[in-house]
Amino acid sequence: xxxxxxxxxNIENAAQCIIEAFKEMQVQEGETLRYQQLYPYLQERYPxxxxxxxxxxxxxxxxxxxxxxxxxxxxxxxxxxxxxxRND
Numbered sequence: 148x149x150x151x152x153x154x155x156x157n158i159e160n161a162a163q164c165i166i167e168a169f170k171e172m173q174v175q176e177g178e179t180l181r182y183q184q185l186y187p188y189l190q191e192r193y194p195x196x197x198x199x200x201x202x203x204x205x206x207x208x209x210x211x212x213x214x215x216x217x218x219x220x221x222x223x224x225x226x227x228x229x230x231x232x233r234n235d
Contacts, residue, residue, distance in 0.1 A: 154202075157195055161203035164193040166212070169222055169230055176227035181219035 168188045175179045189196040196203070204220065207213045212226030227233070 149193060154199065158199045158202045158206060161189070161193055161196045161199045162198065162206050164189055165203060165207060165220070166226075166230060167192070169220075169226070174222050176222055176224050179216045179219045180219045183218075 165185070168185055169180055171188070172180060172230070173175055174186060189200070204213065204215065208215065209221075210225075211223055212229060215221075215222045222230075
């Protein structure tokens with residue numbers, strides 16, 4: 148039997164996977180991770196992302212880590228500092 152997770156867990160897992168995509172693709176502050184790069188990454192690592200993707204993006208936006216862009220997600224200074232461990 149497949150283990151069941153709450154929607155909040157799925158949102159958090161999808162958000163973490165999005166952050167990992169930024170790291171793996173070495174996106175820097177102010178750069179955009181395009182959806183055409185992000186979707187295959189998520190599909191491979193977290194196939195349940197489609198159910199909670201928008202909520203995960205909203206969560207990361209509220210945290211100040213990303214901003215929506217027309218063709219993807221832009222990494223903010225706060226997001227870059229968090230991801231790459233730069234804390235002033």
